Amino acid sequence: xxxxxxxxxxxxxxxxxxxxxxxxxxxxxxxxxxxxxxxxxxxxxxxxxxxxxxxxxxxxxxxxxxxxxxxxxxxxxxxxxxxxxxxxxxxxxxxxxxxxxxxxxxxxxxxxxxxxxxxxxxxxxxxxxxxxxxxxxxxxxxxxxxxxxxxxxxxxxxxxxxxxxxxxxxxxxxxxxxxxxxxxxxxxxxxxxxxxxxxxxxxxxxxxxxxxxxxxxxxxxxxxxxxxxxxxxxxxxxxxxxxxxxxxxxxxxxxxxxxxxxxxxxxxxxxxxxxxxxxxxxxxxxxxxxxxxxxxxxxxxxxxxxxxxxxxxxxxxxxxxxxxxxxxxxxxxxxxxxxxxxxxxxxxxxxxxxxxxxxxxxxxxxxxxxxxxxxxxxxxxxxxxxxxxxxxxxxxxxxxxxxxxxxxxxxxxxxxxxxxxxxxxxxxxxxxxxxxxxxxxxxxxxxxxxxxxxxxxxxxxxxxxxxxxxxxxxxxxxxxxxxxxxxxxxxxxxxxxxxxxxxxxxxxxxxxxxxxxxxxxxxxxxxxxxxxxxxxxxxxxxxxxxxxxxxxxxxxxxxxxxxx
Amino acid sequence: xxxxxxxxxxxxxxxxxxxxxxxxxxxxxxxxxxxxxxxxxxxxxxxxxxxxxxxxxxxxxxxxxxxxxxxxxxxxxxxxxxxxxxxxxxxxxxxxxxxxxxxxxxxxxxxxxxxxxxxxxxxxxxxxxxxxxxxxxxxxxxxxxxxxxxxxxxxxxxxxxxxxxxxxxxxxxxxxxxxxxxxxxxxxxxxxxxxxxxxxxxxxxxxxxxxxxxxxxxxxxxxxxxxxxxxxxxxxxxxxxxxxxxxxxxxxxxxxxx
Ligand SMILES: [Zn+2]
Numbered sequence: 001x002x003x004x005x006x007x008x009x010x011x012x013x014x015x016x017x018x019x020x021x022x023x024x025x026x027x028x029x030x031x032x033x034x035x036x037x038x039x040x041x042x043x044x045x046x047x048x049x050x051x052x053x054x055x056x057x058x059x060x061x062x063x064x065x066x067x068x069x070x071x072x073x074x075x076x077x078x079x080x081x082x083x084x085x086x087x088x089x090x091x092x093x094x095x096x097x098x099x100x101x102x103x104x105x106x107x108x109x110x111x112x113x114x115x116x117x118x119x120x121x122x123x124x125x126x127x128x129x130x131x132x133x134x135x136x137x138x139x140x141x142x143x144x145x146x147x148x149x150x151x152x153x154x155x156x157x158x159x160x161x162x163x164x165x166x167x168x169x170x171x172x173x174x175x176x177x178x179x180x181x182x183x184x185x186x187x188x189x190x191x192x193x194x195x196x197x198x199x200x201x202x203x204x205x206x207x208x209x210x211x212x213x214x215x216x217x218x219x220x221x222x223x224x225x226x227x228x229x230x231x232x233x234x235x236x237x238x239x240x241x242x243x244x245x246x247x248x249x250x251x252x253x254x255x256x257x258x259x260x261x262x263x264x265x266x267x268x269x270x271x272x273x274x275x276x277x278x279x280x281x282x283x284x285x286x287x288x289x290x291x292x293x294x295x296x297x298x299x300x301x302x303x304x305x306x307x308x309x310x311x312x313x314x315x316x317x318x319x320x321x322x323x324x325x326x327x328x329x330x331x332x333x334x335x336x337x338x339x340x341x342x343x344x345x346x347x348x349x350x351x352x353x354x355x356x357x358x359x360x361x362x363x364x365x366x367x368x369x370x371x372x373x374x375x376x377x378x379x380x381x382x383x384x385x386x387x388x389x390x391x392x393x394x395x396x397x398x399x400x401x402x403x404x405x406x407x408x409x410x411x412x413x414x415x416x417x418x419x420x421x422x423x424x425x426x427x428x429x430x431x432x433x434x435x436x437x438x439x440x441x442x443x444x445x446x447x448x449x450x451x452x453x454x455x456x457x458x459x460x461x462x463x464x465x466x467x468x469x470x471x472x473x474x475x476x477x478x479x480x481x482x483x484x485x486x487x488x489x490x491x492x493x494x495x496x497x498x499x500x501x502x503x504x505x506x507x508x509x510x511x512x513x514x515x516x517x518x519x520x521x522x523x524x525x526x527x528x529x530x531x532x533x534x535x536x537x538x539x540x541x542x543x544x545x546x547x548x549x550x551x552x553x554x555x556x557x558x559x560x561x562x563x564x
Numbered sequence: 565x566x567x568x569x570x571x572x573x574x575x576x577x578x579x580x581x582x583x584x585x586x587x588x589x590x591x592x593x594x595x596x597x598x599x600x601x602x603x604x605x606x607x608x609x610x611x612x613x614x615x616x617x618x619x620x621x622x623x624x625x626x627x628x629x630x631x632x633x634x635x636x637x638x639x640x641x642x643x644x645x646x647x648x649x650x651x652x653x654x655x656x657x658x659x660x661x662x663x664x665x666x667x668x669x670x671x672x673x674x675x676x677x678x679x680x681x682x683x684x685x686x687x688x689x690x691x692x693x694x695x696x697x698x699x700x701x702x703x704x705x706x707x708x709x710x711x712x713x714x715x716x717x718x719x720x721x722x723x724x725x726x727x728x729x730x731x732x733x734x735x736x737x738x739x740x741x742x743x744x745x746x747x748x749x750x751x752x753x754x755x756x757x758x759x760x761x762x763x764x765x766x767x768x769x770x771x772x773x774x775x776x777x778x779x780x781x782x783x784x785x786x787x788x789x790x791x792x793x794x795x796x797x798x799x800x801x802x803x804x805x806x807x808x809x810x811x812x813x814x815x816x817x818x819x820x821x822x
Binding site for chain 2: 063065067068069071072075077078082083084085090091092093097098099100101123124126127130131134192193194337539540544548
């Protein structure tokens, strides 16, 4: 691999406090280095263009059992959006649930190089990793669903935090997982019997425990294990009017675990959890309350879950929430139960700009991103594909950087929603520096990825070059140019190799899969107890549950040393 | 365990109850059960050869159990009514969930057929009947499904991996398959391999080669290699990879020559 020199670009690298300076970047052996040289030094002229670290996505459902069930459910989603094979790329289908190759290429074309899947049923981990192996270019990781696992519920009900931590550590190692994921804590177990959690102090049927205790317990476990990211929480009551109260209570319930300025909880796709009102008629935005709390506290990070007006596929582990969507839409529906671990639901869905509720949801996502002052606290996502497919990110960027772009949408949307939207009173427009935080630097920092999201010496040479001159283009006015530039990167460099040029894939490389290898001192004494759990509760053997490291095409373990 | 079938099977012998249903009357039985679960009365004495009293008992058992599962197989999907039978069975499960926890699951046969569906879906978006002739995946069962392509006599050659279409496909489709050049990759001799032009005996996965199989509820399971395959016998992955490498080489040479 020859050295690469990116010359004269306007560099946006917020983690190193570089704000649009004209600089050269040197790359050798897949890393950013001080100086590039050699006989066949390759030079990329980035003059008049923006250079950013490769995009990082903290929450996007791109692989695994649930996504694949969505593909099977919706052949009509694929018919009109196909990728024809080329000399460099494999064919596939797209739209809201693209096939694996297409997913990798389309992210790379937008300058994204790291994308993490936030919902892996641990029992089906092998499936998720097999799909990752077939997802080109982007680096990946998966978050095992742990908030409704029987073993976790049993330990936490008896306040056995260390035993719970031993189990979580083992699960990360066994499933090659990266983050402790919690979805509607307790609600998924209750859903197995047609019930749900009404608030965070409801009791989970058959387990003497509440959602509050699950979130607090797993947050403690997460700290004991020194996980790179915080616990990643999809709140109770998600998608229900009035749920902003539950969201605030969830944030508050781990306040006592906050240490300095370090976040301890990530509330994901916050838009879906910031609803006011008693029912769909009185439905309203709760973004002000959420933003106010987040502006006054530093132990929470979040992501938008921005709604896009289009047809998409909703898919979460939140079975009871998906049941509501099924009833609301009358569309086809998959409901699944994953043994002692979690549930799942899939429903096709169309967000319509003429619907009061949908237009208000669109507004809530942007209100949150604009009212939460610190861009390091809220990241750009659409909870792909739940609130919209990831291919619409450039549009979301333009809404963040341009009031005019927001107004263009508002003009055409439901009148009542427009009149009640806070957006007309918000002037804030993101700068390119803030866009770089919301789409890469902030997400990399939240995920504890030391070599991602920045362009300092030693960082992975993942970067995106967008054909836009920040001294000429005014993002506030020229939002269509901004959209165009972020849709098709002029160049995407992954691991030091040019993979995209002028928005087309010129080379396909393998992505890495990150996972957390936790070292505990109790692994040996814990194993026999765990084997018994598998004998009692599972339909697979302990040994068959473990995904061996060689099963990952490119394994990238992140070592941590636990306090247990 | 309750077994419903048109004939007494070995599974029926070990079941708690066996209900013998008249052939092609599954739809009627399922609809009768739905009516009973919804507390409606049935004005006949028997449905599909089963006394209504028995169906009432069955409905009671289903409604009062803690957690029930309906497993169904080809008998339901391929008899008269076809997908409408499955539709009704799903509706019955939905009705039952008003009383208790009930699920439904298709019984897939043929070893790892679920795994094939799973991999096709993530690579192409479609579970089977994928056509690449236009340079991208297309799916239109009836047009792009293998039985129909064979029945219309459209194929020039066949490559069959770990499957026995000659034994299972309609006669016309099987005849057209063997008429054209036919290659089979299979660890065992089959009706299809006996009629093939080229046969690659492959290693047994889970014995002589490792891999993954997807259980019928889509849980992936590792398959181990415990013994070496006979000398020269490759796994199906290796056989296909070598064919692919060769095809690419021939194509490159052709392009270079032109
Ligand atoms: Zn999500």
